[in-house]
Amino acid sequence: DTEVTQTPKHLVMGMTNKKSLKCEQHMGHRAMYWYKQKAKKPPELMFVYSYEKLSINESVPSRFSPECPNSSLLNLHLHALQPEDSALYLCASSRGDGGNYGYTFGSGTRLTVV
Amino acid sequence: GENVEQHPSTLSVQEGDSAVIKCTYSDSASNYFPWYKQELGKRPQLIIDIRSNVGEKKDQRIAVTLNKTAKHFSLHITETQPEDSAVYFCAAVPYYGNNRLAFGKGNQVVVIP
Numbered sequence: 234d235t236e237v238t239q240t241p242k243h244l245v246m247g248m249t250n251k252k253s254l255k256c257e258q259h260m261g262h263r264a265m266y267w268y269k270q271k272a273k274k275p276p277e278l279m280f281v282y283s284y285e286k287l288s289i290n291e292s293v294p295s296r297f298s299p300e301c302p303n304s305s306l307l308n309l310h311l312h313a314l315q316p317e318d319s320a321l322y323l324c325a326s327s328r329g330d331g332g333n334y335g336y337t338f339g340s341g342t343r344l345t346v347v
Numbered sequence: 348g349e350n351v352e353q354h355p356s357t358l359s360v361q362e363g364d365s366a367v368i369k370c371t372y373s374d375s376a377s378n379y380f381p382w383y384k385q386e387l388g389k390r391p392q393l394i395i396d397i398r399s400n401v402g403e404k405k406d407q408r409i410a411v412t413l414n415k416t417a418k419h420f421s422l423h424i425t426e427t428q429p430e431d432s433a434v435y436f437c438a439a440v441p442y443y444g445n446n447r448l449a450f451g452k453g454n455q456v457v458v459i460p
Binding site for chain 2 (some may be wrong): 274276289323334337339341
């Protein structure tokens with residue numbers, strides 16, 4: 234399996250809702266990432282998990298809460314989002330530490346906050 | 348931190364011609380330079396990468412060159428085809444990067460049939 238699987242593909246949520254995005258990989262990768270991408274912009278790093286521990290939080294607001302239950306799974310819990318949080322949320326994984334391995338991206342969850 | 352600049356922002360080429368996208372980086376410690384292709388509505392996909400101990404790498408119609416002294420690297424696509432139309436992102440990873448990729452702003456390539 235050489236893919237990163239993200240669910241759901243699309244999500245519409247109200248500003249008072251709580252929802253979760255899920256990401257799964259079975260490539261044995263030990264680093265997993267959440268990125269946010271707005272239209273016509275590059276992906277922006279949100280969180281990095283390395284060996285199931287949170288190693289980077291790019292000053293992301295607390296309404297986004299990541300979780301890594303095991304080495305294959307990564308979740309992003311969403312609560313009280315704002316309309317400006319609408320974006321494509323990409324999960325990615327890579328072989329390990331150090332960053333000098335290519336990322337494999339998932340297809341993303343297109344999130345709309347209403 | 349690392350700053351990656353990418354030029355031009357948009358590139359139109361006739362089918363069959365070559366396309367070149369250039370990126371510059373600021374951190375001389377950066378040692379890994381991947382290129383991603385993102386088609387409309389799809390995920391970024393790694394198409395080629397180069398490490399700092401190599402000057403050039405080729406994979407069929409695509410190639411990447413790295414000039415460490417000048418701190419720039421380029422993507423070359425030969426014999427362009429309509430399916431090469433996409434946004435291309437360059438990136439760099441500092442040696443100390445903690446898995447943090449610094450992306451360029453992206454380049455929209457349009458191949459005109």
